[in-house]
Amino acid sequence: MNNGKLIDALFTQGWFVWDDFLTQDKVSELKACIPADWSQAGIGRNETYLTKKAIRSDKIQWLSSDMGPPVTDFLQQMNDIRVEVNRHFFLGLFEYEAHFSKYEQGDFYQKHLDCFRGQENRKLTTVFYLNDDWQPGHGGCLKMYDLDDNELATLDPKAGRLVVFLSELFPHEVLPVTQQRFSIAGWFRTNGVSGHQLDIAR
Ligand SMILES: O=C(O)CCC(=O)C(=O)O
Ligand SMILES: [Fe+2]
Numbered sequence: 001m002n003n004g005k006l007i008d009a010l011f012t013q014g015w016f017v018w019d020d021f022l023t024q025d026k027v028s029e030l031k032a033c034i035p036a037d038w039s040q041a042g043i044g045r046n047e048t049y050l051t052k053k054a055i056r057s058d059k060i061q062w063l064s065s066d067m068g069p070p071v072t073d074f075l076q077q078m079n080d081i082r083v084e085v086n087r088h089f090f091l092g093l094f095e096y097e098a099h100f101s102k103y104e105q106g107d108f109y110q111k112h113l114d115c116f117r118g119q120e121n122r123k124l125t126t127v128f129y130l131n132d133d134w135q136p137g138h139g140g141c142l143k144m145y146d147l148d149d150n151e152l153a154t155l156d157p158k159a160g161r162l163v164v165f166l167s168e169l170f171p172h173e174v175l176p177v178t179q180q181r182f183s184i185a186g187w188f189r190t191n192g193v194s195g196h197q198l199d200i201a202r
Pocket of ligand 2: 172
């Protein structure tokens with residue numbers, strides 16, 4: 001584990017690229033847990049949930065521990081990160097939600113922030129990549145920006161790489177892919193109040 005570097009980078013720049021977070025073998029085991037049925041990804045949550053292919057065109061599968069031990073292990077590792085980040089930042093991260101994403105030829109996700117308007121309870125984003133032998137011609141890079149629209153990084157979605165960033169500070173996009181691309185996008189959340197209802201994490 002490399003938590004020290006993660007914590008330092010979150011303090012100094014708000015984002016971190018953690019290469020070889022998992023070995024290639026672990027990545028393969030995780031990939032083998034992906035179920036066969038996929039649903040079209042949407043934007044927003046609950047009643048504001050919309051499917052907007054013009055903004056994103058990937059398909060998703062929410063992670064759950066009944067998908068197998070590699071998924072349970074991954075969720076446990078994310079929980080370890082959650083505990084460590086809470087210890088240093090007092091962010092009160094409460095829960096982790098994550099989905100597998102599948103991008104197929106031509107799929108993309110336009111520039112966005114991961115927290116929803118009026119429900120800013122996604123605090124920290126993680127994206128983990130499952131693509132062996134990713135080549136520059138395959139597209140699908142994650143492009144990160146700051147809130148002033150300066151480009152910060154263009155990252156290959158290569159197997160074993162984990163990207164972590166503060167959800168409210170870094171707009172980002174997935175450039176169109178020419179090759180099937182798998183990732184796990186996840187968010188650490190705090191419980192927020194939405195309207196007059198307590199917005200309980202699922
Ligand atoms: O797959 C990626 O590189 C990022 C995906 C993303 O931004 C999202 O699902 O919110
Ligand atoms: Fe995102």
